[in-house]
Amino acid sequence: MDDDVQRAARKVRDVEQAVSEHVTRSGPITGRASSPDGAVTVVATPGGPPREIAVSAAALRMGPHGLAAEIMRVAEKAQRSANTRLHQTLERVVDPRELTALGVERGQDEDDFGWRR
């Protein structure tokens, strides 16, 4: 069991180094999405919590329920974008099937509201 763990740790380290070198070249991987009117903007990270959630002053007029729903909607879009970008970046160094198995889905590029990279 210890050998298996050490082998797994070594493999993770190797992949981590390859990924790290790749990301150093490509820059941090994030996804960004905004409401059509700019009320909510979310910068998401793949597989983690959003790095930044920003709301405009006008968004406060949506009320707590409306604003909460909009934040959730935009955050989901931003994270999908981040996952897609991570998938596109890492599929050169990691088997895409393993990425999908890890939950890093490659979504379709969408160009509806606020998609920016």
Added chain:
Amino acid sequence: MAAVNEERLQATEQLQRELGALTATVEHPNSMCTVTASPKGEIKALHLHPALLNQGARAVGQVVTETVRLATNAAVQVSFNKMALALGDGMAIDVESIAGDSPFRSTWNPVVPPEAPAEQAPPERRQRAPRAEDADDDAFFDNPSWLR
């Protein structure tokens, strides 16, 4: 032997199902925002107190961002706890050696306190709990705040 393997397979599948559906709910220390999040940072539910909106757009963004981070960390920690229950602390510590420390080990006092006005004393920082020396200690369970 085949029956034992079958049991292990079922237990593993059960653990995967539980981890896949796992979320944690956390309320911000200011009580104005509550978030339910998955270990992957997905926001499953978000509740904003009406009074939070009176604090301005910047405060809303900051509080929601912090609460989502806290809820995600809590969900990751619950995942570690469930894994330790199912596989034993030894295996959970092995996983930490590969995937990195659990949030309970790697974060403490994770909310950045708001800047205090000049006349007000800065908020007291909580001391980090001593790290368990003995691997047999239940390091994964000794912080009740993760078990909400």
